Amino acid sequence: MATLIQPDLEFKREIIGLDAHDLSVCYQCGTCSAVCPISTADNPFPRKEMVWVQWGLKGRALGNSSIWMCHQCGTCNTYCPRDAKPANVMAALRDYSIAHYAVPRFMGRALSEPRYLPLLFAIPALVFLAILGWLGNLTALPRGQIVFSKFMPILYIEVAFMAAIGLSMVGAALGGVRYWKAMSRSAGVSSNGHNPRRHIVSTLLDILKHRKFRQCGEEPAGTRKTYKGHLHKTHLAVFWGFMGLVVTTTSVGIGIYAFGYLTPWPFWHPVKILGNVSGIVVIAAVTVFLWRRIVDQAKAGKSTYSDWLFLAILLLTTLTGFLCQWLRLADLRALAYPTYFVHLIFIFFLLVYIPYSKFAHIVYRTVAMLHAASSGARP
Ligand code: SF4
Ligand code: SF4
Numbered sequence: 399m400a401t402l403i404q405p406d407l408e409f410k411r412e413i414i415g416l417d418a419h420d421l422s423v424c425y426q427c428g429t430c431s432a433v434c435p436i437s438t439a440d441n442p443f444p445r446k447e448m449v450w451v452q453w454g455l456k457g458r459a460l461g462n463s464s465i466w467m468c469h470q471c472g473t474c475n476t477y478c479p480r481d482a483k484p485a486n487v488m489a490a491l492r493d494y495s496i497a498h499y500a501v502p503r504f505m506g507r508a509l510s511e512p513r514y515l516p517l518l519f520a521i522p523a524l525v526f527l528a529i530l531g532w533l534g535n536l537t538a539l540p541r542g543q544i545v546f547s548k549f550m551p552i553l554y555i556e557v558a559f560m561a562a563i564g565l566s567m568v569g570a571a572l573g574g575v576r577y578w579k580a581m582s583r584s585a586g587v588s589s590n591g592h593n594p595r596r597h598i599v600s601t602l603l604d605i606l607k608h609r610k611f612r613q614c615g616e617e618p619a620g621t622r623k624t625y626k627g628h629l630h631k632t633h634l635a636v637f638w639g640f641m642g643l644v645v646t647t648t649s650v651g652i653g654i655y656a657f658g659y660l661t662p663w664p665f666w667h668p669v670k671i672l673g674n675v676s677g678i679v680v681i682a683a684v685t686v687f688l689w690r691r692i693v694d695q696a697k698a699g700k701s702t703y704s705d706w707l708f709l710a711i712l713l714l715t716t717l718t719g720f721l722c723q724w725l726r727l728a729d730l731r732a733l734a735y736p737t738y739f740v741h742l743i744f745i746f747f748l749l750v751y752i753p754y755s756k757f758a759h760i761v762y763r764t765v766a767m768l769h770a771a772s773s774g775a776r777p
Contacts, residue, residue, distance in 0.1 A: 405454030409494075413451050413459075416490035417702055424448045424482035430474035435614050435626075436467055441770060443467065444474055444484040451487055460498055461580030463773075465491040466759070466766035471614035471626035472694070493704050496758045499580075501572035509754040510704060522746035525562075526739060529554045539735050544726045545662065549735045552654055555742065562750040570753035574765045581769045597771035605764060608634045628690055635683035636712070642676025643716075662726065674723075677716045684713045708756035715744040 414421065426449060431442040443464035450459040459465070468488040475485040493510065500506025508514035529550065530536045540548040604610065611630040649669045653659040663670050688709055691701045718741035725734035753761055 403453065403455070406456040407454050409456040409459075410451055410454040413487065413490045413494060416493050418451070418483065418487040418490040420481060420483045421448060421451055421487050422482075423480045424452065424478075424484070425480060427479060429477050429479060430484040433473050433477045433620070434468075435471065435473060435616070436469060436610055437464075441467070444488050447487060447491060448482065448484055451491070457580070458584055459491055460495050461577075461584030463581055463766040463770040464488075465495060466763040467610070467770060468492075469610050469614050469629065471624060471629055473614070473624045473626060476622045476624045477620065489702065489705075492759070492762070493702055493756075495577070495762065496704070496754065496756070499573040499576045499762070500754050501569045501576065505569065505751070505754040509707070509751055512703060515707075518747065518751065519743060522743045522750070525558055525746075526550065526742055529558065530739075539731055544729060544731055544734050546722065546726070546735070546738045547660070549738060550742065552651070556651065559746070559749070562746065566750050566753055570758070570761045573753050573758070574761050577762055577765050578769060581766070585773060594768045594772040597768055601764065601767045601771055604767060608637065628686060632683050632686050632690075635679050636687070639676045639679035639683060640712075642672055643680065643719075646670075646673035646676060674720075677719055680716045681713065681720075684709055684716075688713070704756045711744060711748050711755075715741070715748050718744055 426445060428445045431437050431445040434443065437443050441464060447459055447462070447464060465488055470485060470489060472485050475483050478484055497506030497510045508518055527536065535549055608630055611633050614626045615630050646669055691705065718737060722734060722738045722741050725737055748757070752758060
């Protein structure tokens, strides 16, 4: 029976536009799949993705767990004899797939194009300005000791964030389901054909330990220098630093509502210490990422708009958090409150836009790992 291939040339053009312009020189030697520390005989990549994109096979390329199995170590770029930059193609496919599976679609597009940046900042700015206007804090800052909850009460912040994050979690879940179905379709099985439940714990453990990142560093392909030296430790630091900040924020909420323990909390308080240490860890790790992405461009692949945006927002969120604390301690009211306002906007950007920014890897990589494990293709 003849197989009809319908190339989507627009898809190919868009992937090339996402910094994968060297892919057409690939002559399918397979070196990239052989040197990739994560690829296996059962689930080889990135050679097949190269040919799928060359042929414009959008459904195959996007309905595929391997694009998220890749951890961007750059080994394939280093060893490709044609300098076709397969790691760039994998990164471009990931960027494209975040926008492709986004629910609602326009949010995926908004996070992938710089011209929508003002709109993305305007949304939280208007929400917080409306709250401040309602409270009468737009025209006059609270008097006396600087207490951020006098300026923007915790309850208002929580209602705004819970509503927005609730919506974005629905978007994340729907996007994950679309991706899961696409992978099942591509593999020729029904979406219920896999049983992911028994792989949930092992997949989560892999993620928490960053096993794949470690694998990138542990299995050197040869003597050539790659981008992967710092990958495991830096990613682990960002992950646990971020988790520390989440635990800090949650603990503050519990402290206020369950024990009436109002902010600001003293420096020596364990939760405060956890927040400050976590913030320092995130700033240090993001700085390493930024530096390595600049100096290792040839190996890691040139960073895309979504790479820079994500790292910049994560860094600015943490830096403005520290700035708020310093300005409060220095009793600079006129600066502390506006900085807190900006800090809230960055937090909103970071958390509410998770399913549409590069941060969406926490959704799609998890789904891909689960799908690969439940279909027996776990690398
Ligand atoms: S990307 Fe490079 S290493 Fe991979 S198959 Fe093509 S030419 Fe070979
Ligand atoms: S960047 Fe690393 S993990 Fe990704 S395909 Fe290349 S060698 Fe494999």
